[in-house]
Amino acid sequence: MKLVAIIDATVKLPGLEDLTLYRSAASIPFAGRYRLIDFTLSNIVNSGITSVGVFPSYPFVSLMDHIGRGKSWDLDRRKDGLFFLPVSTKDSGQMSVGGFAALEEHMVFFERSRQEYAVITNCFTVSQIDYEDMLESHIESGADVTEAVSNGQPLRSYILKRSLLIEFLKNYRQNQVFSVEDCVRRKKSSYKFGVYEYEGYCAVIDSIDSYFKASMDLLEPEKRNALFLPERPIYTKVKDEPPTRYMKGSSVKRALVANGSTIRGTVVDSIISRAVVIKENTKADHCIIMQKCTIEENCDLAYVIADKNVFIEAGTVLKGTAEEPIVLRKGERILKEEVR
Template identity: 65%
Template sequence: MNLLAVVDASVKKEGLQDLTMQRTVSSVPFAGRYRLIDFTLSNLVNSGVSTVGIFPSYPLASLLDHIGVGKSWDLDRRKNGLYFLPVTQRDGGLSSVGAFAALEEHIQFFTKSNQPHVVVTNSFVITQLDFKDMLEQHIDSGADITEAVSQGVSLKNYILSRELLLELIQTHQDKKVVSVEDVVNLKKSPHVFNEYDYKGYFAVIDSIQSYFEASFALLDEENREQLFLKDRPIYTKVKDEPPTRYMNGSKVKRALIANGSTIMGEVIDSTISRGVYIKKGARIEKCIIMQKSSVEENCDLKYVIADKDVFIGEGVVLHGTAEHPIVLRKGETVRKEDLR
């Protein structure tokens, strides 16, 4: 396909700080078994894009571990495939997509490529974007830059020629612009702008509340059917784990539960990731419990987000609200005596 992909995984969102202290936004877990970047990479692969450059910021370990060489997305190729291009500015990471300073660090990625067009995308907007269709409309429109939008909301996905992107990278300091998103928002001449109207499920994940709302939106079958399409699957890192075990006395209602977990208690309106233990007598309602966390006996949790490897001791009661869920950070331990 005549499209080169830039995945800007350096964008930082202050509203997600509790979930990004040890990882980038792109590697935040979502929907039980995925990471946010999975949706972007899957859209690219399903659209026939085979040359993908990921531009991440620090900390990198979680993202590197998840993506590897791109095998799960069929991007581990001898020709083209996946390029991991870290942004060296540790204090960098703008809140806008396609920062020219970051792209300039790896200018050879663009000068050595032969695709005539580039899609600049992000890893915090959940969609089922068809970039092939978007490219066709972009070319037909004759515009310089096409932006994907839905219901008046920018999806922060942009297509432009590789030649124009190189020009913008090389002149951004003189023109006082910082990113592709910035150029689109300013809409200054002589560039011509176009909008691609996306119809389908989408979610912009830029705060704890939006993350919480998007997670629970997927408990509705209609939203899942729009996002998880049979002919456009969402790929993720493969993990061989046994099915989840539902023990005698367990109760589950309206929940997304990944494989490898053990459910002994009650789970209602919640998302449970891989390898989670919900012990006997525990009640989980409107919660997100991430990978390898453990909820001990007789706990009562409501509106709680528990990051990976969280341990919640016996009898702990934690009640947040829909507007202000309680966030337990990665690796945190909570016991009854801690709450007195």
């Protein structure tokens, strides 16, 4: 394959701050059993790319634990494979994809790569983009840099020659252009810019609102089937857990439920991650409940996003809206008397 892939996981997304206090956007749970980066990594390997550099920002322990050496994506290889390339600055404040200051720290990775072209992408766009097809379009157009778009919306994925990327990294201070995205937006006249129109399912997740909407979209079979394609599977870290137990008296309708949970209450239009406990007479309606949360008896939840390891005391009532879901931060304990 002619492509080396760079996943820029350094981009700051203020709209997702409640979910990124203890992790980067790349490792935000999505669709019950995945992380956002799973979709980017899967697109890369499904496109035949075997050399991948992941550039994470602090905090990245969760991301490192999730992707490891890339075994779940068949990137644990002797030649090429997955490279975890953290940047030294804990808070770079980078807001655009392909930040040259971060990539420059690992210039040797680009200089030693054997591939002629590079794809630079983000970890917060959920799609089924085929980078092999995008590369063909890029070569045919004669463009210097090609950007993927969907119905006019930038997907913030770019293809360019590796030699041109190295040139950018060496000269960005002098040229006052600080990322690949910045270069495309400013459209410097000395380069030719192309566009690749992606026609499949996509969701750019850069805010709580877009995260909640994209999650609820997956409860619709048509949209779910457009994202999870049999011929292009989405890979993730394998966890061996027993099936979810649906106890006597439980009720589950229009929901995605991962393994290892115990459901005794009612779940409607919701996404339940691994090892969640929902006890008797509790209702979760339009909720996203992440891994290892416990919801005690007689709770009534609507439009709630509960991050990992949240505990909700018996009798608690939490009511958000589709426009403003309630976000419970990782490890938070919600006590009935504290809820207004």
